[in-house]
Amino acid sequence: MKFQKKIILVYTIFSVLITGIFGAAYYTLNVRQYKEREYGNIRTVSNVKLQQMEDTLESMESAITYVLSDIEVLDALKKLATLKTDSYADMYFSDSTATVRAKINSYYLMEEFYRMVFFNKNGRTIANNNYTNTALNTDASYQTYPWVERVSGKGGRNVLIGLHEDDWGSRSKPQVISVVKEIQGMEMGYLEVQKDKASLDKMIANTDENITYIFMTKEGEFLYSDARQVKAEYYWNLMQGRDKDIEEIETADGEKALCLMQESDTDDIVLMTVARMDISQSAAMEVLPVSLLLLFVALALSLGYIYLTSRQLTRPIQQLQHFMETTRLDNMEAEIPEKISNDEIESLYVSYKDVLNRLNTSMLKEKRMSLLSLQAQFDLLQAQVNPHFIYNVLNVISNRGMVSDDEVICDICSELAGMLRYSTNTKDKYASVKQEIEYLELYLGLLKHRYDYKLSYEIRIDEALYNKPLPKIVLQQIVENAVNHGYGSSSDIIRVEVAGALTEDGWFLKVHDDGNGITKEKLDEINNNISSIRNKLTNDRSGVELEIGGMGLLILMHACIFCTTMISYLRSAREKKRGRM
Numbered sequence: 001m002k003f004q005k006k007i008i009l010v011y012t013i014f015s016v017l018i019t020g021i022f023g024a025a026y027y028t029l030n031v032r033q034y035k036e037r038e039y040g041n042i043r044t045v046s047n048v049k050l051q052q053m054e055d056t057l058e059s060m061e062s063a064i065t066y067v068l069s070d071i072e073v074l075d076a077l078k079k080l081a082t083l084k085t086d087s088y089a090d091m092y093f094s095d096s097t098a099t100v101r102a103k104i105n106s107y108y109l110m111e112e113f114y115r116m117v118f119f120n121k122n123g124r125t126i127a128n129n130n131y132t133n134t135a136l137n138t139d140a141s142y143q144t145y146p147w148v149e150r151v152s153g154k155g156g157r158n159v160l161i162g163l164h165e166d167d168w169g170s171r172s173k174p175q176v177i178s179v180v181k182e183i184q185g186m187e188m189g190y191l192e193v194q195k196d197k198a199s200l201d202k203m204i205a206n207t208d209e210n211i212t213y214i215f216m217t218k219e220g221e222f223l224y225s226d227a228r229q230v231k232a233e234y235y236w237n238l239m240q241g242r243d244k245d246i247e248e249i250e251t252a253d254g255e256k257a258l259c260l261m262q263e264s265d266t267d268d269i270v271l272m273t274v275a276r277m278d279i280s281q282s283a284a285m286e287v288l289p290v291s292l293l294l295l296f297v298a299l300a301l302s303l304g305y306i307y308l309t310s311r312q313l314t315r316p317i318q319q320l321q322h323f324m325e326t327t328r329l330d331n332m333e334a335e336i337p338e339k340i341s342n343d344e345i346e347s348l349y350v351s352y353k354d355v356l357n358r359l360n361t362s363m364l365k366e367k368r369m370s371l372l373s374l375q376a377q378f379d380l381l382q383a384q385v386n387p388h389f390i391y392n393v394l395n396v397i398s399n400r401g402m403v404s405d406d407e408v409i410c411d412i413c414s415e416l417a418g419m420l421r422y423s424t425n426t427k428d429k430y431a432s433v434k435q436e437i438e439y440l441e442l443y444l445g446l447l448k449h450r451y452d453y454k455l456s457y458e459i460r461i462d463e464a465l466y467n468k469p470l471p472k473i474v475l476q477q478i479v480e481n482a483v484n485h486g487y488g489s490s491s492d493i494i495r496v497e498v499a500g501a502l503t504e505d506g507w508f509l510k511v512h513d514d515g516n517g518i519t520k521e522k523l524d525e526i527n528n529n530i531s532s533i534r535n536k537l538t539n540d541r542s543g544v545e546l547e548i549g550g551m552g553l554l555i556l557m558h559a560c561i562f563c564t565t566m567i568s569y570l571r572s573a574r575e576k577k578r579g580r581m
Contacts, residue, residue, distance in 0.1 A: 120189025486515025
């Protein structure tokens with residue numbers, strides 16, 4: 001999978017997760033706000049309806065107080081309580097009845113209430129609403145009134161009677177609620193104010209058909225409901241013992257609903273507001289579409305941002321990838337044509353350029369080494385050709401010596417031939433100490449033919465060193481320098497001593513002479529030459545030109561590098577061996 005696709009996938013999952021979390025939080029918050037809003041609406045309308053009912057009951061109680069506050073009416077009621085007559089006509093046309101009727105027939109009472117009726121134990125009944133449809137039942141009396149027992153003995157307190165048929169009507173008996181008061185003193189009777197259901201329905205008129213208002217007394221008696229049929233007792237029992245707040249319930253028909261129970265602070269009534277609705281489903285239907293739309297928009301924006309950002313982030317990588325894919329040997333030093341906008345990728349590009357530079361340097365060194373290798377092969381061929389010519393010349397000189405009966409010349413040619421065979425053998429790059437000593441003895445033999453008694457040499461090598469390896473012709477070059485440069489033009493005897501032995505830390509070979517020594521200037525020159533040769537061999541890996549009088553230093557330097565490498569190898573092997581132990 002490409003890096004850009006990985007970025008898109010990872011951040012898409014992250015974006016979906018975060019957007020989902022915020023979407024769920026937004027949905028939950030809006031559902032909660034929706035419920036609180038609906039709860040607030042229910043509380044508001046419930047407060048309004050409860051206040052309307054409280055005002056209605058208060059007006060009914062005020063009407064009773066209005067009538068009974070009139071002294072003439074009270075005197076009339078006293079006379080009626082003691083009036084002895086069995087004739088309805090006499091009672092109807094009496095002065096006391098007229099006084100009471102005049103009071104209760106005021107426009108205000110006639111307009112506001114369905115009926116106001118006075119009755120006493122003597123069967124006296126006076127009503128203000130006594131027309132054709134609302135004519136008073138003349139047979140109705142104290143004895144037939146069904147609520148007498150509930151209102152008697154209450155100390156003159158107003159008694160609220162829930163929805164019931166009008167007890168005084170002769171033709172129509174509408175559903176009414178009543179406030180009844182027992183008039184105190186001399187058994188003057190009772191005064192009742194009625195409010196018909198039609199007026200109450202108009203007052204409690206509700207635009208939301210799913211809301212039902214149920215008024216109960218605090219003792220649990222049904223008072224009024226705007227619904228035609230309602231199981232008030234079911235809701236009353238269901239809400240008992242619950243907090244006086246909105247509860248999620250099921251209606252008597254099994255529907256989801258909300259119910260709020262509120263008690264009046266001024267009257268003996270309780271309002272239960274039942275809203276038939278599944279609040280959770282309604283909240284979901286209300287909030288979910290908006291939440292999904294916002295979620296989709298947020299997700300689309302975040303995905304678009306992720307795509308654009310991923311392209312911006314991967315553009316430098318694609319630039320670097322294209323640059324790396326198009327890099328060849330002939331354009332390794334080329335630069336990226338466009339500027340990289342990402343600092344980290346630019347650092348990677350710089351590192352890649354450093355790698356290319358080091359690779360280019362290594363390739364140049366490799367080419368140089370290849371040229372040196374070809375040159376070495378050519379030199380090797382030349383070295384193999386030249387000795388054949390020298391051997392032939394030596395054979396000619398040796399034959400000439402034999403003809404001249406000069407054995408010294410034959411010995412010199414034989415020793416020189418042996419040295420040539422050893423020195424021109426390119427098969428073996430290194431030799432043992434024993435082979436080097438044998439070669440050195442041939443060389444010293446030749447020098448003996450030249451210097452005769454002036455040359456004195458001694459070789460003391462521990463036999464334990466005979467098999468130790470070292471570069472070829474090392475000792476001969478050092479001895480040659482000791483003879484040629486150690487004594488100069490002095491006539492002193494040349495003494496050369498070659499020694500070798502084992503030590504606790506390794507082994508050594510030593511060439512010693514008792515010549516004139518070396519000046520500081522010459523020593524500095526030699527050290528500089530050695531440093532130059534070392535640098536060419538180890539760092540530059542360039543060729544070292546061989547010339548007469550300069551090969552000794554090259555061979556000596558080669559020997560030093562060889563010894564250093566061998567010592568490092570032996571120490572490493574020794575440490576590994578100790579680690580295994």
